[in-house]
Amino acid sequence: MTMPDAANASADTRAAHHLAAVHARIDAAARDAGRTAGSVTLIAISKTQAAQAIQPLLDAGQRHFGENRVQEAAAKWPALREHHPDLCLHMVGQLQSNKAGDAVALFDVIHSLDRPSLLTALARAMDAHNRRLPCFVQVNLAKETQKGGCSPAQLPALLDAARRSDIPIAGLMTVPPAECEPAPWFALLAKIADDHGLTGLSMGMSGDFPTAVRIGATHVRVGTALFGARVA
Numbered sequence: 001m002t003m004p005d006a007a008n009a010s011a012d013t014r015a016a017h018h019l020a021a022v023h024a025r026i027d028a029a030a031r032d033a034g035r036t037a038g039s040v041t042l043i044a045i046s047k048t049q050a051a052q053a054i055q056p057l058l059d060a061g062q063r064h065f066g067e068n069r070v071q072e073a074a075a076k077w078p079a080l081r082e083h084h085p086d087l088c089l090h091m092v093g094q095l096q097s098n099k100a101g102d103a104v105a106l107f108d109v110i111h112s113l114d115r116p117s118l119l120t121a122l123a124r125a126m127d128a129h130n131r132r133l134p135c136f137v138q139v140n141l142a143k144e145t146q147k148g149g150c151s152p153a154q155l156p157a158l159l160d161a162a163r164r165s166d167i168p169i170a171g172l173m174t175v176p177p178a179e180c181e182p183a184p185w186f187a188l189l190a191k192i193a194d195d196h197g198l199t200g201l202s203m204g205m206s207g208d209f210p211t212a213v214r215i216g217a218t219h220v221r222v223g224t225a226l227f228g229a230r231v232a
């Protein structure tokens with residue numbers, strides 16, 4: 001057993017400090033909106049972060065993490081999971097249908113279900129692995145071509161198909177357009193979810209998670225506010 005060196009100790013302190021600060025902002029926003037503390041799940045988005053950067057958050061009790069690439073997650077998380085079997089891994093990035101099997105084996109929740117072909121591939125993979133992963137349907141509210149997500153018009157058919165394939169739908173997910181006020185987009189997602197009787201809302205990132213919580217987010221996806229700027 002060696003003494004932790006000063007650099008590691010300060011990285012630990014910083015991560016735990018950021019985590020506490022983000023939790024405090026979530027709790028304050030939830031209180032503002034008359035919501036109970038604990039009604040929001042903080043997902044630490046650890047894409048591009050090495051295991052050494054993730055470990056201090058695990059030590060501080062954080063258990064929900066998100067990644068946006070299957071391959072990167074496969075390289076990092078099985079080893080971390082061995083020591084933390086209770087952690088919950090969320091896939092938040094665009095998912096190719098040919099990676100559905102790997103994704104179902106590796107992740108616990110999918111936030112990027114957005115088209116019938118992916119739904120079919122996920123249903124098949126869930127049958128093969130004999131586990132049903134809760135999925136958020138990603139909605140591309142502003143119909144931005146570079147982003148994943150179904151259009152609001154495509155959503156009802158996708159929800160019907162999920163029901164027929166016995167895929168549990170946790171709710172809706174969105175990434176609003178950059179450079180614009182996010183609140184109206186969050187409110188629109190909340191309204192669409194409500195219209196479909198869905199309660200889960202995966203919305204809000206480092207720049208706007210308090211706003212998302214005030215509008216009803218149940219899952220916020222926060223990267224840089226916890227880990228600092230991404231290098232890659």
Ligand SMILES: *Cc1c(COP(=O)(O)O)cnc(C)c1O
Binds near residue numbers: 222
């Ligand atoms: C990277 C990413 C996040 C986190 O973004 P930050 O601005 O670093 O908090 C959230 N959601 C998705 C889908 C992402 O790809």
